[in-house]
Amino acid sequence: MTVIRCPGLLNCDVVEVPHGLRLLAADGRSYLLRGLSADRLAEGPLPAPLAHALDRLGLLRAGPTRTVAVVGSGRLAIDVAEALRGVPGTVVAELSDDPATERPGGSWQLMEDHSPSRLTPDLVVICPTDPLGLRPVLQLCRERRVPAMMAWCGPASAWSGPVLTESRPGCQNCLDMAMARRDPLWLATAAGLTGAASCWAGRSWIAGQVAGLVAAGCDEAAWAQPTWASWTPRGHSSAPLDPHPECWWCCQSGPAPVRAESECSAVSSSAA
Numbered sequence: 686m687t688v689i690r691c692p693g694l695l696n697c698d699v700v701e702v703p704h705g706l707r708l709l710a711a712d713g714r715s716y717l718l719r720g721l722s723a724d725r726l727a728e729g730p731l732p733a734p735l736a737h738a739l740d741r742l743g744l745l746r747a748g749p750t751r752t753v754a755v756v757g758s759g760r761l762a763i764d765v766a767e768a769l770r771g772v773p774g775t776v777v778a779e780l781s782d783d784p785a786t787e788r789p790g791g792s793w794q795l796m797e798d799h800s801p802s803r804l805t806p807d808l809v810v811i812c813p814t815d816p817l818g819l820r821p822v823l824q825l826c827r828e829r830r831v832p833a834m835m836a837w838c839g840p841a842s843a844w845s846g847p848v849l850t851e852s853r854p855g856c857q858n859c860l861d862m863a864m865a866r867r868d869p870l871w872l873a874t875a876a877g878l879t880g881a882a883s884c885w886a887g888r889s890w891i892a893g894q895v896a897g898l899v900a901a902g903c904d905e906a907a908w909a910q911p912t913w914a915s916w917t918p919r920g921h922s923s924a925p926l927d928p929h930p931e932c933w934w935c936c937q938s939g940p941a942p943v944r945a946e947s948e949c950s951a952v953s954s955s956a957a
Contacts, residue, residue, distance in 0.1 A: 695739070696746045699726070708744055716742065736900060740773040751903045754778040754804065756793045756822050757812030758786040761838045761888050765810055768892035772900045778806060782819055793822050796829065807903040808848070809833040810895055814883075816875040823849065823857055827934065832908065834898075836891045839878050841918060843887035845894050847911035847926050854928035854935035855911025862929045890916045 698709040705719040706726065718735075739745050751774060755766045758781050769777045780795065781788035795804045809826050813819040816837050826833035827849060835857050836845040846857045865871045894914060901907050914923035928935045 695726075695744055697744045699723070708739075710742070710744060716744070736771070736773050745773055750774050750776055751807040751899070752776045752778060753899055753903070754780055754790070754793075754796070754806040754809045755812065756780045756782055756809060756819065757814070758783045758788065759812060759814045759883065761814075761836065761883050761891060762788075762812040764888045764892045765812060765836065765895050768896040769810075769899060772896050775899060778804065782813070782822065793825075796825055796831070805829070805831060807832070808899065811835045813837055815879045817861070817872075818879075820857075827851075827856075832903070832905075834895075836895065838883035838887040838891055839881045840884055841887075843883075843891050843916040845891055845914050847913050848898075848908040849934075850905055850908055852905045853909060853911065854932075855926045856928075856932065856934050858934045859911075859929040859932045860913055860926060862932060863926075886918065887916050890921060 695708065697711065700707045700709065701723055702717070705717055706721050706723065708716045708718065710716070736745065753769050753775055755762050755769065755777060757765075762779065766777050766779050769775050778790040779788045780790045780793040782793055784792060790804075796809075809822070809831055811819050811822050811826075811833060813835065816839070818837075819835070823833055823835060830851050832848050832850050834846050834848045837843065846860050847855050849856045868874065898907075911926040911928070912923055913926050914921065930936065
């Protein structure tokens with residue numbers, strides 16, 4: 686019998702047994718994890734539901750605390766916030782995108798505060814009800830140098846965008862422009878989805894995506910490759926995002942240049 690002494694984030698010894706691993710708690714209790722090997726345990730990170738259960742049992746080491754702000758007033762924002770609470774060491778701030786809608790953390794304008802004590806999360810997850818909504822929140826995060834990503838869910842589709850960071854190109858603006866270039870009717874399609882109800886399956890998929898991303902680590906190294914993901918009832922996929930050559934967020938520093946109405950400005954003005 687091989688005893689693995691407190692591997693990784695676990696605050697207990699582990700014994701390899703047939704069909705799984707047995708966790709030996711300090712109080713004498715033990716727990717069987719079926720279907721999990723020592724190699725898989727060493728790879729990490731653990732799935733968010735499993736990590737949450739182990740944390741409640743006191744079997745995880747106390748790790749660093751990260752703060753994630755979820756901006757939105759729809760069902761997607763609620764589901765994402767709930768999933769993030771299951772990630773150990775994560776403090777969730779729920780912020781409203783609408784003055785008429787109350788959220789536990791108040792309004793997203795809290796991040797506009799210029800005082801030293803203003804809210805500065807490790808990551809902001811922006812959940813608009815419209816495909817091109819809440820871009821001003823993303824712009825604020827860019828100005829504050831706070832990593833941020835967008836996620837949207839409609840009646841039969843959903844997507845999560847890349848994490849916006851200042852260390853590398855590839856952002857939501859690039860994705861907006863790529864969609865507009867690929868589909869000349871994208872703006873009309875997005876307008877037609879304004880106010881559309883979100884589906885439960887799509888929301889669950891996005892919530893899992895975001896929880897997994899946060900569990901993997903809220904740092905620049907984890908987000909070195911800009912990626913985006915999409916979901917439909919037929920399946921889901923993820924792909925790297927190439928920076929758009931005309932994206933001023935990625936290609937220039939300072940304020941946005943004034944330019945004639947174009948594909949880029951059309952998307953940005955419609956999103957505002």
